[in-house]
Amino acid sequence: MESDIIFNKDFDSHSVYVMKIYNTDVSKVWNYFTKSELLDQWWAPEPWRCETKSQDFREGGIWLYSMVGPEGERHYAQVKYGEIMEHRSFDGVDTFCDENGHVNSDFPEAKWLFGFTGVEEGTKVTVNLHFQSEQAMKQLLEMGFEEGFKMGLNQLEEILI
Numbered sequence: 245m246e247s248d249i250i251f252n253k254d255f256d257s258h259s260v261y262v263m264k265i266y267n268t269d270v271s272k273v274w275n276y277f278t279k280s281e282l283l284d285q286w287w288a289p290e291p292w293r294c295e296t297k298s299q300d301f302r303e304g305g306i307w308l309y310s311m312v313g314p315e316g317e318r319h320y321a322q323v324k325y326g327e328i329m330e331h332r333s334f335d336g337v338d339t340f341c342d343e344n345g346h347v348n349s350d351f352p353e354a355k356w357l358f359g360f361t362g363v364e365e366g367t368k369v370t371v372n373l374h375f376q377s378e379q380a381m382k383q384l385l386e387m388g389f390e391e392g393f394k395m396g397l398n399q400l401e402e403i404l405i
Contacts, residue, residue, distance in 0.1 A: 249394050258381050262371040264397050268404050270360050273367040274331050276400055277358060280307065286403055288312070289395035297343065303328055307336075308345050318343075323356070333359045352380030369397075 250263040266273050276282045280296035287294035291314040299307040305325045310318040320343050323336040335358070340351035347353075352375055359370040375381040 249397055251390055251394060253381075253385070253390075255378050255381065258375040258378050260371075260373040260381070262373075262393065262397075263368065264401075265363060265365050265368050266401060266404055267366040270331050270362045270367045272404065273369060274360055276404070277360075277369075278334070280309070283307075283309070286400040287396055289392040290399065292392075301325060301328070306345065308341070308343075310343070320345075322347075331360060333357065352376065352383050354380075354384065 248264075250261070252261045253259075254261070276286065278301050280299040283299075284294045284296055287309070288311045292311050295310050295312050295318075297308045297310065297320075299305075299309075301307070303325060307323045307325070308320070309322070310320045312318050320341050321338060322341050322345050323338045326335040326337070328334040335356060337353055337355050339353040340348045342348065355374045357370075357372040357374075359368075359372075361368045361370070375384070
């Protein structure tokens with residue numbers, strides 16, 4: 245059974261808050277957010293798939309990946325990792341880019357903060373996204389971000405069951 249996802253948008257502070265609880269331990273959920281071979285299994289909303297080109301999960305490291313569509317089309321993005329607190333939290337800046345990691349400034353960047361907390365039901369994952377402007381936030385939402393991200397989080401739940 246898919247648990248509920250909290251997805252709150254605050255246009256005044258240019259931020260989105262997402263929360264979902266997974267019925268498994270923190271270290272397992274952490275791995276699915278930090279290891280490319282596991283991220284590739286769920287990060288893209290079906291029928292799209294995620295394909296990692298490279299990942300260096302460390303402070304200052306970069307995860308370069310593409311979303312591959314059903315017709316073979318590719319959209320590249322990268323996360324530049326900031327602070328990492330093992331099995332607790334990590335943050336990073338997410339940007340659209342080309343296959344070599346050159347940022348595409350036509351699309352908004354977002355600062356992501358992922359939190360992992362052990363709770364009675366398993367693991368509570370919180371995601372805080374902060375945008376440079378309300379317009380940048382709206383641009384990502386208009387691209388279907390809310391539906392796509394929720395779909396990915398639910399796909400992860402199916403894998404973890």
